[in-house]
Amino acid sequence: MPTTIRPLSIRSILVVTAFCVIASAGTFAWGRGAQGTVPPERGSQNYEKWLTREVGHELIQVPWLSVFDNLQYSVKGSEVTLSGQVWQPVTKDDAQTAVKGIEGVTKINNNIEVLPLSPMDHQIRRAEYRAIYGAPGLQRYAMGVLPSIHIIVKNGHVTLVGTVDNQMDKNVAEIRAKSVPNVFSVDDNLQVRPTRAETQSKR
Template sequence: MTRKLFFPGMIVVVATVLAAQTSQRAEERITKEVRHELVMLPYYDVFDNLAYRVDGPKVTLFGQVTRPTLKSDAESVIKKIEGVETVDNQIEVLPLSPNDDRIRLAAYRTIFSKAPLQRYQLGAVPPIHIIVKNGNITLEGVVANEGDKNMAEIAAQGVRGAFSVKNNLRVEK
């Protein structure tokens, strides 16, 4: 009698473990595909910031973009990924402002004119993102060390017309 209970119980435990591993692999695959699809968006650049969270079949999009079409493009490419059932698009479209555009360009020139930061300028989507909203600069992304993080902030603080600088850069480990 003990054997009869033991084997069905083992089957349930093994099935539960296999289901958990399969769902974890699916979530890892979705995470990898979401990142790839977002980075491949044609108009995603240094002045946009896209982030995401994968919770099983649900993907939540965050960030700020300068073009409304980028927000809708991001949502549509994520919906096409196999295994994604719902997309919660919380991406903010930044307001149109000639002053913000001027500050963006000035911040870009100032930050990437510093020799140690020039390497972050390379690539289709640079690791440093410059977000400007209503005259306020926010730096997002990843840098190699604390010195680069501080240098980017100091450079951004030197931009004329900017009201504030918030440094959300993360140092890679």
Template sequence: MRRVGEAADTMSPRTIERIRERLVTLPFYDVFDNLAFRVQGRTVILEGQVRRPTTKSAAEARVKDLEGVERVINNIEVLPVSPHDDDIRIATFRAIYSQAPLQRYAFRAVPPIHIIVKNGHVTLEGVVATEMDKTLAYTAARGVSGVFSVTNNLRVEKE
């Protein structure tokens, strides 16, 4: 039994929301990066993929000083530098966000369909409004020249 004044074994919903806010407002965090986190007790486990090593270190720095966070495990992968992958990123962005039903997503500060490219393989991460949007994004990405494979990890918002 926990005594009054003892620390809780889990983080408050407010702290969890602040973690999310700090991650999505990182400098240089954009549509070509993907950040996620899990909480185990008072430990935050950072996951995802980023193009810049500074984004990885900044994510950890912005989370570790939050009240209620005792430890941060940084499992964020820094993607390899590749001009070919950069070309695929731009082409995939254009292919997805030029689709009329998906254009509404492009005008957000960080568009919700994240395009992760590693060695010619594309992974779509994020949340869309409908199953049709998920399918359209996947189909558009598959049509990009130079792409070896596309993994569609997009989730559909709960209605």
């Protein structure tokens, strides 16, 4: 199952900042991963896990990645498959370039869909953003580097992807999305994050 790009945590933001400082100083060591870690031996059990983390780390930094995009990826051995939807062609190209720079990647399948360049869809995106992130209780999801509720618009059809804290927030987001004029349909694919107790019970 493809992995969806999630918002950066505070820890991840610090890692990204540190990486940028090191790279700008010219001390980045080639032969290491994007996060400065030495990759495990290719073909080993740990290599695929390492590469999965590296790909996610690089994709979250794609310059034009926004709340109107849905980047996903999967890793099999040293092969990376990119999927999802973006509304700007440059984002598709930048995603591939970012992954291409990771040591050990032997093949990239870029299946990212570039959404139609429609003025009506652009209008719907703006209206959906105001409707969802302007709702009391949902405003907190707009905080951070990348908001956690993504709004994908294609030919007047809206799909919500990402994560929320509870079922009520998921329901409110769907109701707000359906309130926007000129929208033909709304698919609510938001996932409710497991609670800490649920996460611990699975260990």
